[in-house]
Each structure stands twice: as C-alpha cells, then as structure tokens.
Amino acid sequence: NAGVTQTPKFRVLKTGQSMTLLCAQDMNHEYMYWYRQDPGMGLRLIHYSVGEGTTAKGEVPDGYNVSRLKKQNFLLGLESAAPSQTSVYFCASSQSNEQYFGPGTRLTVT
Amino acid sequence: DAKTTQPPSMDCAEGRAANLPCNHSTISGNEYVYWYRQIHSQGPQYIIHGLKNNETNEMASLIITEDRKSSTLILPHATLRDTAVYYCIVYMEYGNKLVFGAGTILRVKS
Numbered sequence: 611n612a613g614v615t616q617t618p619k620f621r622v623l624k625t626g627q628s629m630t631l632l633c634a635q636d637m638n639h640e641y642m643y644w645y646r647q648d649p650g651m652g653l654r655l656i657h658y659s660v661g662e663g664t665t666a667k668g669e670v671p672d673g674y675n676v677s678r679l680k681k682q683n684f685l686l687g688l689e690s691a692a693p694s695q696t697s698v699y700f701c702a703s704s705q706s707n708e709q710y711f712g713p714g715t716r717l718t719v720t
Numbered sequence: 721d722a723k724t725t726q727p728p729s730m731d732c733a734e735g736r737a738a739n740l741p742c743n744h745s746t747i748s749g750n751e752y753v754y755w756y757r758q759i760h761s762q763g764p765q766y767i768i769h770g771l772k773n774n775e776t777n778e779m780a781s782l783i784i785t786e787d788r789k790s791s792t793l794i795l796p797h798a799t800l801r802d803t804a805v806y807y808c809i810v811y812m813e814y815g816n817k818l819v820f821g822a823g824t825i826l827r828v829k830s
Binding site: 614645651652669702708712714 | 754756761762763764765766769807817818819820821822823
C-alpha cells in the first residue's frame with residue numbers, strides 16, 4: 611500500500627514550457643486535491659475532484675488545468691509555465707475525514 | 721470556513737508536554753477542528769480532529785473549550801522528531817476543502 615505518490619519529485623522548466631504532474635493513490639479514495647506551497651506559507655488549494663470524471667476550482671486555479679479520468683489518478687497540467695508557478699506542489703486524497711498527502715513535487719520555472 | 725489564529729512559533733523541551741493553542745472564535749456549530757503537521761519539506765500529516773468533545777489518539781490529545789472558540793493540541797511527551805509546523809484548521813466535515821494558515825512552528829529542544 612503506497613498511499614499517495616507523486617511524479618516527478620523535481621523539475622526545472624523554462625518559461626512557456628508545459629508539463630503534467632501525476633498524482634496516484636491506491637486507497638480507493640473519492641476525493642483528490644492539488645495544493646501549492648510557497649516558502650514560509652501554508653498550502654493553497656489549486657483544484658480538487660470529488661470523484662472520477664469531476665473537477666472543481668480551488669483558491670488559486672489560474673494557470674493550471676486538471677483531469678480525473680481514472681479514480682486513482684489526478685493530473686495537474688501547466689500549459690505555459692511562468693516563474694510565479696515556482697513552488698512545491700502537493701497532492702492529497704481523502705474519503706471522509708483526513709486527507710493523505712503525497713511527498714510533493716518541487717517545480718522551478720526559470 | 722472559520723478563520724483560525726495560532727502563535728507563529730513555540731519552543732518545548734524534549735520529554736515535556738507541548739501545548740499548542742488555536743483560536744477559532746467564529747467557528748460554526750457544524751465545523752470540526754482539525755490538526756495537521758508538516759515536518760520539513762514533507763507533505764502534511766493528519767494528527768487529530770474533534771467537534772466538541774475532547775479527543776485522544778496515539779499521537780496527541782485535543783482539548784476544545786466548552787464554547788468551542790478555542791482549542792489546544794497536546795503532544796504529551798515531545799521528541800525532537802515532533803519539530804514541525806502545526807496547522808489548526810476548522811471546516812465542515814465532507815466540505816473537503818482544507819484552508820491552511822501559516823501555522824505554528826514548534827521547535828523541540830534537547
């Protein structure tokens with residue numbers, strides 16, 4: 611039981627490039643989330659999903675897109691990366707009370 | 721979701737109890753108090769949650785005042801591995817959108 615996994619762990623992008631971050635969970639959870647965390651701050655919700663095939667906007671959705679084609683996977687896409695998107699990205703999943711977080715992806719946009 | 725107020729930092733001696741306060745004076749009747757912690761660069765980890773009764777698990781105890789306007793997380797015998805940022809969050813169960821503040825940096829010292 612791996613819990614929540616994220617790939618890649620690190621990535622450096624040039625401004626304007628695109629990429630997709632993958633989150634996978636093996637706990638059969640309905641809900642999945644993408645957060646970003648900037649230095650010295652708490653996590654902010656980007657997008658979330660309440661079930662397969664659904665997505666919704668969180669607090670800071672601009673510049674990101676998501677897809678939940680399979681229940682176990684939640685993809686976060688950056689179509690045209692900007693330096694302001696340099697951050698650590700955390701994925702989480704939950705069934706009811708507690709959210710389980712992945713180890714994070716550290717993204718740098720130059 | 722109600723806003724929470726936590727001290728920015730606290731120190732605790734190893735082996736002693738760590739008492740982390742949280743104010744949530746605007747909490748509504750159906751909102752729970754959740755505590756998470758984040759050890760350096762890792763994803764947040766669920767600790768405990770409660771509605772109005774005091775709660776205890778293998779990690780910590782949660783004391784909620786009778787008027788529910790504040791709470792205290794207690795780590796009974798703090799160790800160096802408990803050094804982390806501790807987040808107090810209030811939200812509706814099944815609302816599924818955690819709102820993280822800046823949290824409290826707990827430093828456990830030998």
